[in-house]
Amino acid sequence: MTSDDASKIRWASWVRPSRCDRVMKSRSAERRQRAVILVGALTLLVGCGAAVGYVQGRLSVPTDLAPPFAVERSDVQVNDFSDRHTVVMEVSLHTSWRVLVQTSGIVTSSSCAPEAAIVSGDSVFAVDGTPLIDLSTPHPLWRPLGADAKGGDVRELQRSFASLGFRGAIDGVVGPQTIAFFNGLRRAIASDAPLVTEIAPSDIVWLPEESVTGASCPVPVGSVVHPGDVLAELPPRISALRIGTLPVAMPDLPRTVVIDGVSAAVDEQGNVDRQSWPEISETPSFEAYVADPKTVVLKGDVQLTTPIQVSRIPPSAIFGTRTGKGCVSDGVQTYEGEILTSELGYTLMSFASGSPSEVLIAPDDQQTCP
Numbered sequence: 001m002t003s004d005d006a007s008k009i010r011w012a013s014w015v016r017p018s019r020c021d022r023v024m025k026s027r028s029a030e031r032r033q034r035a036v037i038l039v040g041a042l043t044l045l046v047g048c049g050a051a052v053g054y055v056q057g058r059l060s061v062p063t064d065l066a067p068p069f070a071v072e073r074s075d076v077q078v079n080d081f082s083d084r085h086t087v088v089m090e091v092s093l094h095t096s097w098r099v100l101v102q103t104s105g106i107v108t109s110s111s112c113a114p115e116a117a118i119v120s121g122d123s124v125f126a127v128d129g130t131p132l133i134d135l136s137t138p139h140p141l142w143r144p145l146g147a148d149a150k151g152g153d154v155r156e157l158q159r160s161f162a163s164l165g166f167r168g169a170i171d172g173v174v175g176p177q178t179i180a181f182f183n184g185l186r187r188a189i190a191s192d193a194p195l196v197t198e199i200a201p202s203d204i205v206w207l208p209e210e211s212v213t214g215a216s217c218p219v220p221v222g223s224v225v226h227p228g229d230v231l232a233e234l235p236p237r238i239s240a241l242r243i244g245t246l247p248v249a250m251p252d253l254p255r256t257v258v259i260d261g262v263s264a265a266v267d268e269q270g271n272v273d274r275q276s277w278p279e280i281s282e283t284p285s286f287e288a289y290v291a292d293p294k295t296v297v298l299k300g301d302v303q304l305t306t307p308i309q310v311s312r313i314p315p316s317a318i319f320g321t322r323t324g325k326g327c328v329s330d331g332v333q334t335y336e337g338e339i340l341t342s343e344l345g346y347t348l349m350s351f352a353s354g355s356p357s358e359v360l361i362a363p364d365d366q367q368t369c370p
Helices: 003-015 019-058 152-162 176-189 274-280 284-291
Strands: 073-075 077-081 085-094 097-100 105-110 125-127 133-136 204-207 230-234 237-243 255-259 262-266 299-304 308-313 319-322 325-329 334-343 346-350 358-360
Touching (some): 085 255, 097 204, 308 334
Antiparallel strands (some): 334 346
């Protein structure tokens, strides 16, 4: 080998490293790359942890996970209270009632119809051209009442006239004013109605109430009638109406029963004001009851006539209870009130001197009620 060849070999060895050198350099590069990736991952992990910590610090703890704390006070809500209860009504009925004629002749006019009312002081039928006066009295007129006739039946007649505008004395004696008022009723309906000097049963159609409806009308115009014949027939009517079982009345205030929107006053024994009976008898509930009284129950809602304001109190806040009364405290002042009833976990109370806005839920055992 020449000196030139040896020189070339040394040059090549310097220019191209050996395979061993290349492998070493490659492994060194990989280690550097792994170190960079590891450092980046650690940096990202630390950043995420910091972000999560920041977010958790900013968010509030959910209510369900928050630690419990003792509630010492409760706000007091004030509402209107009507003390409404659904009740079963007890009903007594008169059997089907008939409008009878007490004279003979031909029916010359009739305004009778199932939907039309027969009202005291009016005239629905005329016989032989003379109007028959519909008149409500406690008992049917049973004798002619001429001048100076006396008795309880005369007084009943005068009271019936008074409800129609009669201004004479209700003294149980037939005088000129009583006869004149009856003639005025007849002339107001038929201007040519003959004047009478006595009030006879044949001139009157008796009504047990001031107004009745729902009549069937079996006698058409042109029919011949005789005393005792039926001019109209009415469905069963109320003879007594009361609440079957009275709810506990607290507070002791006037109450009203409502049946299908019809309101009627109720006394302390549960009896329904009779003035409302005609209107109640026209309600769908009453008609269903009359159609099948053995299986249908007549119901109503009894309530305070005028609602009162009550306060909703947690039962634990009440102390010193006695005879339907008790006390509550707001921590500063003690309030005495009437305990009415309970509703949805609260006790309803009425305070004469004004309701507290809040109360202690568990007042001191040593608290006294005046």
